[in-house]
Structure formats: structure tokens, C-alpha cells
Amino acid sequence: MTTKKTTTSKGKEHSIGSAGAAVDHQSNALLRARQGHGFAAERANHMIDTVKGKRTRLVGDDFAKAGPDRTVNGVAIQSKYCASARASVDACFARNGKLIYQTRGRAMKIEVPKDQYPEALKLMAKKLQTGDVTAALARKQAKSILVEGNIDYDTARRIVAFGNIDSLKFDAANGTITAAVAGSVSVAVAYAQALWNGEDAKEALGVACATGLKVGGVAWLSSVLTAQLGKSAVQSVVHESSGWMVKQLGSKASLTIANTLGAGQRLGTEVLQQSGRKVTGKAAETFLTKAVSSNVIAAAATTAVLSANDLCNVFTGHISKAQLFKNVTNTAAGVGGGMAGWAVGMAQGAAYLGWIPGGALVGGAVGAVIGSVVGGSAASTVSRHVTDLLIEDDAVEMMHHLERVFVEEAQDYLLTQTEADQVMQKLQTKWDLREQMREMFASVSPEQYARWLIRPLVEEAIKRRKKIRMPTEKSLLKRAAEILQGDLPGYLPPGNPPPMQRPLASAPVNAKPVSTKAVIASAEWPFPTSSRP
Numbered sequence: 001m002t003t004k005k006t007t008t009s010k011g012k013e014h015s016i017g018s019a020g021a022a023v024d025h026q027s028n029a030l031l032r033a034r035q036g037h038g039f040a041a042e043r044a045n046h047m048i049d050t051v052k053g054k055r056t057r058l059v060g061d062d063f064a065k066a067g068p069d070r071t072v073n074g075v076a077i078q079s080k081y082c083a084s085a086r087a088s089v090d091a092c093f094a095r096n097g098k099l100i101y102q103t104r105g106r107a108m109k110i111e112v113p114k115d116q117y118p119e120a121l122k123l124m125a126k127k128l129q130t131g132d133v134t135a136a137l138a139r140k141q142a143k144s145i146l147v148e149g150n151i152d153y154d155t156a157r158r159i160v161a162f163g164n165i166d167s168l169k170f171d172a173a174n175g176t177i178t179a180a181v182a183g184s185v186s187v188a189v190a191y192a193q194a195l196w197n198g199e200d201a202k203e204a205l206g207v208a209c210a211t212g213l214k215v216g217g218v219a220w221l222s223s224v225l226t227a228q229l230g231k232s233a234v235q236s237v238v239h240e241s242s243g244w245m246v247k248q249l250g251s252k253a254s255l256t257i258a259n260t261l262g263a264g265q266r267l268g269t270e271v272l273q274q275s276g277r278k279v280t281g282k283a284a285e286t287f288l289t290k291a292v293s294s295n296v297i298a299a300a301a302t303t304a305v306l307s308a309n310d311l312c313n314v315f316t317g318h319i320s321k322a323q324l325f326k327n328v329t330n331t332a333a334g335v336g337g338g339m340a341g342w343a344v345g346m347a348q349g350a351a352y353l354g355w356i357p358g359g360a361l362v363g364g365a366v367g368a369v370i371g372s373v374v375g376g377s378a379a380s381t382v383s384r385h386v387t388d389l390l391i392e393d394d395a396v397e398m399m400h401h402l403e404r405v406f407v408e409e410a411q412d413y414l415l416t417q418t419e420a421d422q423v424m425q426k427l428q429t430k431w432d433l434r435e436q437m438r439e440m441f442a443s444v445s446p447e448q449y450a451r452w453l454i455r456p457l458v459e460e461a462i463k464r465r466k467k468i469r470m471p472t473e474k475s476l477l478k479r480a481a482e483i484l485q486g487d488l489p490g491y492l493p494p495g496n497p498p499p500m501q502r503p504l505a506s507a508p509v510n511a512k513p514v515s516t517k518a519v520i521a522s523a524e525w526p527f528p529t530s531s532r533p
Helices: 012-032 036-051 085-090 117-128 135-145 153-159 165-196 201-230 233-249 251-261 282-306 308-315 321-352 359-390 394-412 417-430 433-442 446-463 473-484 516-522
Strands: 056-058 070-072 075-079 109-112 146-148
Touching: 012 036, 012 165, 012 201, 012 282, 012 321, 036 056, 036 070, 036 075, 036 153, 036 165, 085 109, 085 117, 109 117, 117 135, 117 146, 135 146, 153 165, 165 201, 165 359, 201 233, 201 282, 233 251, 233 282, 251 282, 282 308, 282 321, 308 321, 321 359, 394 433, 394 446, 417 446, 433 446
Parallel strands: 075 109, 109 146
Antiparallel strands: 056 070, 070 075
């Protein structure tokens, strides 16, 4: 019996989205700081203005003294989200009463919470009403300086918390960007692979679109889950564990790894290897700790999303706990390998083309895609081979039952070669075999379930047999006499012993089917005997 071994890994194709979720988690590290709600307000207002079609840019991560937090249509804006309107306005002035935030000698736009804006206008006007500045002029200046934020103070506070509606809305909107990037990259890769596999342009486009939607959806869910975990107690546990791991590496190893992976990457407020600078000492450990914790959380989130169906199946009894462990292990390996390949590929690509203006960006992007595919494939292959040695797939066990039942049915009904092939073809076209393997595993008796699948197809093949009319006794005796007189039938080749010396058991073999074992051995067996159900 010929068998075809096919195995799939869900993790490697989703590593791009997982890596994107990790990058978002790193860049949002400021949201977990003591004044995280202020940074959350910047990003939320930035996102809303972007959706409105404005030209927006976040520029405050460089922590320039008295610099803007973001720009909208080229206008510099400083965000002040304090607990009260008075606190937000007071934060704009130095102790000597002068306005802190200015650009080219003119007052910078100050963004305050939506709910504080009316009161902040009055307080700002009072602050500006000094010397020759009249009340009317002060109110006019206050209106030209203050900008009403898109969200209020309480919403900014809720964004940095875990598990509330505002937090989920923010993470969902932010995850859309990650999903778009992951989906578009996957579309390009899937389209190229389909063409290389011989598909025409239309079929390749269909495969690419389906892949993009699937990968984009998983990337979105992974991004939201990663962001939410980053706001929970899980973040501190993972961060502490990551810090311990980095310390075990030692300062030299940490410095080497950080400088290798830092090319062209931005981590929160830390920009590594920009303008020829390299991280040193404590900064290297900080970088690695944040990178490891972010990637661990993102990988765990992506693995959880991809394994949700397996978890449902184990609870409903459609797969075993061993199969769940094997599936999750292989998925995690694919995700982790792809993310590692993404990081290494980005660093190497940026370094390779860094000497060209803008080359670091292009090289990093190309290297990241190639690295994620290669890393994910390699990790998935190794994991699959190891787990195959340790744990047998549920599908393999179910195939044994199916094969055994098919053998019994073939023997009981004396199937011919043609009939056996017809049964196999019908079985393959009539049923979704992967789904049926899960149902078989969940059934009380897998053999009875296999018989339920095969028996109707065997009976259908038998109904198509030509009806046979048995020869009369007279015709049998006549033919026997002819044989005894030396009239050898055509099936006896020259050189065989005389008919009387041949055993009666070697009467025409085509009077009954070819041996059952031969029929089964040459039948077209369509099932993968070591594939995930």
C-alpha cells in the first residue's frame, strides 16, 4: 500500500504578524510607565487624526527638551494630559511664568483632554493676561495655543489598563496596521509560491488573497492579545524572567547580541546603531530584556490564537491530549523560528545595505521577510521530526483502523483491482478525510466508524458487477472431458506439466479475483498516514 506523508505547520506563515505584534509591544513600552496614560493619549490622538485623513507623525519618542510630541499637517503639538485642567495648563509654564513650549519664538500648540478644554481655555487666558495683554487678547491667544484632544482624560487612563472596552478598541485599531502589513507580505509570498508551483495567474491570485486574509486575521488577533497581555500582570512576570535570562548570558554576550540585532531597529525610545552608534553596557541588557519579553509575549499570543481550534477539539474529544501537545509544540516552533529569522534577517539586511542612503530600511524589510520564511520553515521541520519520533499522530492511529477495515471488506467481498481503486476514489471524493479522522477518534468504536465509511462504498461497487449465470452440469462435464483428452486451456503456458498432474486448485485464476493482499497493495491509497487531522 503506497502512502503519502504530508504534514503542515501553522506557525511559520504567521511569524511575520507575530513579529509585528512584538515590535508594537516594544514601541508601546512607554504606555506601561508611570505616566503611560500621557503617551497613550498621544498615540490615540495620532491614530484618530490619521483616520481623519490628516498628515500625522509621532516625533516625541526622541525626548527632545521642550520638543513636540507629534505633528499634524506640519504643525507641532505638545500633549498635556494631566489629572485636572489646572494641572494641564500649569505644566506648560516654567516657574518664572514663561511658556515652555515654543517653536521659532512662537507658542507651540498644546493639546489637552477633551473634557478639560473649556476650563483650560479660561485658565490659559488668565496665565497669559499679564502686563499689556488684555483679557480679550489673552482669550484669543489661548484659543490659538490650546487644541482640544480627540479623547478625554479618563479614556487615556483606561487605554493603558487591561481588559476594558477603550483599551480593546485602541489595541484593535493599532492591530489593524500590523494585520495590514502581515497580510500584504503574505499575499506577495503566497502569489509567488503559487506561480512557482505551476498555477496560472488567476488561481495564484485566489490562493494569495485567501492566504492574506487568513494571515491578516491571525495577525490582528495576535496583536490585540499581545497588547492586552502587556497591560496585565503577565508583563511583569515575563519581564523579570527575561531579565534573569539576559543576566545569565553575561555582559559580553548581551552586548554582542544587542549590537547584532540592533541594526535599524527601534525599541521604545532607544534607537540602536543609528548614525554609526552602538549600544553599550547597561543599555544592551535593557534592550535584550525588552526584546526577549516582547517576543515571548507575542509568540505566546500568536500560538494561542493558532491553537484555539486544537483546544476546542481536545475538549470535545476529537483529538487526544498528546496530539494537542504535539500540535502546539510544532506551532510554537514555527512561530518562534519565524520571529527569530525575522530579527536576524532584518539586522543582516540592514547591515548589508546600510551604506546606501535608505538601504538599511529596504535591506531590513527584505531580510526580515526572507529570514522569517527560512527560520519558520527550519524550526517547523526540526520540531516536526522530533515530535514524530516521540508522539504518533492521532491520524496515524485512525489510519490503521481504516486500513484494517478496508482489508476485511476487500476479503469478504472479493474485490477486484478495479473495484478497490473505485472504492478508494469514492472515499476520497465523498468525505473530508481530515474531518472524518477527528470524528473517528471521538467515536466509541473507531473500527465501526471506519466500517460505516467504507461499507456503503464497497456495496455500491458490488452492485455494478456483471451478473453471472452458472454453467450447466452438462457443459461442465463436456469441458472436463476435453481437458482430459489434452485440449489444454489457454491459461496454461507451454512447458507446464500435463493437466492430470496439475492440482485442481490451479483451475483458472481469473475465475476469482486477484489475491486480496495484491489488490490492497496496489490500490491508490489517498490518505496521509502521518498528518495532522
